[in-house]
Amino acid sequence: MNARRPTRQITVGDERVGRLLIGGGRPDRHGNPTTPAPVSVQTMTAGYTHDARACLAEIEKLAAAGADIVRVAVPERKDTQALKEIVPASPVPIVADVHFHFQRALEAIEAGVHKIRLNPGNIADRAQVEEVIDACKAAQGGRGIPIRIGVNEGSIIERRDKQKRLKELGAVFSHHKDGYLLAIMITKLEEYLDIFHERDFFDICISAKSMSAPLVVDAYTEISKRFDYPLHLGVTHAGPKETGAIRSIAALSALLCNGIGDTIRISYASDPVYEVQDGLELLWSLGLRERKGAELIACPTCGRIQVDLFTLTQQVREKLASEITLPMKVAVMGCVVNGPGEAEGADVAVFAGDRRGIIYVQGEKVANVPEGEILERLLAECRGFQERIQRGEASLGQKRVEIVPPDPLGELGSGWEKMAAERVKGAELTVGET
Numbered sequence: 001m002n003a004r005r006p007t008r009q010i011t012v013g014d015e016r017v018g019r020l021l022i023g024g025g026r027p028d029r030h031g032n033p034t035t036p037a038p039v040s041v042q043t044m045t046a047g048y049t050h051d052a053r054a055c056l057a058e059i060e061k062l063a064a065a066g067a068d069i070v071r072v073a074v075p076e077r078k079d080t081q082a083l084k085e086i087v088p089a090s091p092v093p094i095v096a097d098v099h100f101h102f103q104r105a106l107e108a109i110e111a112g113v114h115k116i117r118l119n120p121g122n123i124a125d126r127a128q129v130e131e132v133i134d135a136c137k138a139a140q141g142g143r144g145i146p147i148r149i150g151v152n153e154g155s156i157i158e159r160r161d162k163q164k165r166l167k168e169l170g171a172v173f174s175h176h177k178d179g180y181l182l183a184i185m186i187t188k189l190e191e192y193l194d195i196f197h198e199r200d201f202f203d204i205c206i207s208a209k210s211m212s213a214p215l216v217v218d219a220y221t222e223i224s225k226r227f228d229y230p231l232h233l234g235v236t237h238a239g240p241k242e243t244g245a246i247r248s249i250a251a252l253s254a255l256l257c258n259g260i261g262d263t264i265r266i267s268y269a270s271d272p273v274y275e276v277q278d279g280l281e282l283l284w285s286l287g288l289r290e291r292k293g294a295e296l297i298a299c300p301t302c303g304r305i306q307v308d309l310f311t312l313t314q315q316v317r318e319k320l321a322s323e324i325t326l327p328m329k330v331a332v333m334g335c336v337v338n339g340p341g342e343a344e345g346a347d348v349a350v351f352a353g354d355r356r357g358i359i360y361v362q363g364e365k366v367a368n369v370p371e372g373e374i375l376e377r378l379l380a381e382c383r384g385f386q387e388r389i390q391r392g393e394a395s396l397g398q399k400r401v402e403i404v405p406p407d408p409l410g411e412l413g414s415g416w417e418k419m420a421a422e423r424v425k426g427a428e429l430t431v432g433e434t
C-alpha cells in the first residue's frame, strides 16, 4: 500500500448533520496543515427525489447501512423543491446531482444542499457555471459549499453539435481508443477548472468515471498527477452487482493501493444498499477504514468438507451483522487442514470434522458440538466474547493458546501432507474428543 496522496481538503455538511472532511494533507486556505480524512463511502438514491418522504426513507436506509454521503438526482424543479424537506431531516450530508439545467443547482443551493455535482459534458456555458460557483461561494452564510466536477466518459463527447461530435469520436476511434478518450476527458476537465480558478474557487472534488476499469485507473492516475483536488472514485455503469462488483473493485483497489482516492461510490444496477456494503468492505479489506462489526473468515470448502458449510457461513454472517458490533475476527472452517491455523488467528472460530464442530475462543477450545448445534454455540461464544470485551475482561486480537490440531487420523498422525501422500487413503476424518 502506498501512502495517501496529499490533497486539498473539502468539507461537506453543516452544523446540524455534521461536517464530513474529504481528502487532506495539503495546507488549507489559511495555511493551516490538514490530515487526510478517512476515505468516505457515497451512494445515490434510486427513487424519485420529489417524493420527499420516500426519498428520506431511502436516505435513512442508506445511512443505516453506513453511507457517509448520499447523492440525489434533481432533474426537475419539483425535485429541488423537495430538498427543502429532505436536507433538514437527512442523517447524512446531501449532494445534488445536476445535469443539463444549471437552474437546478441554484435551486438546490437555495434549499440548503451540502454539495453540488456538475457535469462539464452537459453544463458548459461559462456564464451559467459562474453563476453556480458564486452561489456555492455564498452558501451557508458565506462559508460556502463544494462542487464536484464529474467528468463522465459517457457524457463527455459533444452530443448537440454534430460536426464537433464527429470530430471527437473520430479522434477516439481512429487510433488507440482509451488514449484519445483519456485525452478528451483531461482536456475538458482542464478547460472547466479554468472557469473555477478564474473565479478564485478551489472548493472542488473531481471524478472521471468510465465503464472501463483500465480507463478509470489511467484517468484518475493522470488527474492525480496534475491536480491536488480530492478525488471521488467510481466505475460508472458497472452493471449488476454480480459482475459490477468485480469491475468496480478491480479499478478502485488499484487506485486506493496507490494512495489515490478520497471518497468512493460503487455503482450497481441493484439496490444501492449493496453499493454501501461493498464500498465499506473494500475499505475495510484494504485497511483504509476501521471495521465496524465482525470480520468473517470462511473456507471455500473442498472434498474434505464434512458439514454443510455454505449454509452455516450464511447463517453466521447474517447473525453477526445483526448482533456483533465489535470488529472481532470470526472463522468458519471446514476441516482440520486449515481450521486450526485460522482458529489461531481469529477471536472466535469453528472448524468442522465428521458432522461436528470444534469451537475456539482466542485459541482456547471451548466446545465440541454436533453439526446441528454449531450455529447457536458459535454465536453464544461471540456474544459472550463481546460482553467480556465491553466489561474490559478481554481484548480483540489476543492469542492466548497455540492450537494443537486434534489428531484426526489415528496413529498415522494428522496433516495435509500425509493425506496428499495417500498414506491415509480410506481413513475416516474424525474429530472425536471434547
Ligand code: SF4
Residues within 6 Å of the ligand: 299, 300, 301, 302, 303, 304, 305, 333, 334, 335, 336, 337, 338, 339
Ligand atoms: S479448511 Fe478443509 S474443507 Fe475448507 S477448504 Fe481447507 S481443506 Fe477444504
